[in-house]
Amino acid sequence: MNNGRFSISMHILTLLDLLSDELLTSEVIAGSININPVLVRKEISNLKKHGLVESKEGKTGGYALAKPARQILLSDVYTAVRQVPLLGSTRNSPNPACVVGKQINKHLDTLYTEAEDALLKKLGKSTLADFSKKFS
Amino acid sequence: MNNGRFSISMHILTLLDLLSDELLTSEVIAGSININPVLVRKEISNLKKHGLVESKEGKTGGYALAKPARQILLSDVYTAVRQVPLLGSTRNSPNPACVVGKQINKHLDTLYTEAEDALLKKLGKSTLADFSKKFS
DNA sequence: TTCATCTGTAATGTTATTTATTACAGTACA
């Protein structure tokens, strides 16, 4: 995964949950995370695609959760953010002339999928509401 | 984690297991993975520190597993390679003036530790021998 | 109806991380 994106998404979602009585702007959110507002908008663009956040444009616009925090599993967040296998390499092209090189990617993929399933299962046990409950 | 390192270590260890009747040189290993031999030596330097591989210098030198493949858990490999939290961000310094920013890292750390424990538990269920058995 | 304030997104620049390469000292065997 793009390292950092899960943390950023969790931060965004936590803010939206805890301050759910108002729409938050990308600038306010960015101020809490301490990153650029454009990054927040990009990240939220992704969270919107996955049905976790909704937005309103124009003046008085901003962001809010698309559904109650107790209906958002942390595994949903992971899935939304995920791009590449958790343990997998980015650029590798092992030698196909070698018995191991030829098959390793296939077998590693299987392993990574299983490992990721275990992770998802774990993350699926708590919700955003459970998480943001810790802030008080 | 340094993405790619787990894959590389698994590749190295699989080769060492399947060709355990001889010492393998960094060049042979690098040829199978299709990376630079120096990277192999560096990665093995780390695996040695964790007691998974042993080496012999000089002419006729090379590498071998430090113990039987059935005694090497995949979680051992992960632990050897691991540098930073699985899901964690690299550079983030949230705003301490914000209720969320102030505490988020602490709570994310807890979450990441739990998630990683689940992963380790899963990886601890199979050994290098189980993995390399798949190549034939 | 026009200005102010926001989202959405593209394009580009900067910085950090990862991987590759070069170089060479040290070891061990023949």
Next chain:
DNA sequence: TGTACTGTAATAAATAACATTACAGATGAA
């Protein structure tokens, strides 16, 4: 004593992550 390795440092190149600038489009309010 030469050859073929490991071990490791130093540096360069490639890639990925993040920041910034810019601006079109939406929406509400003066």
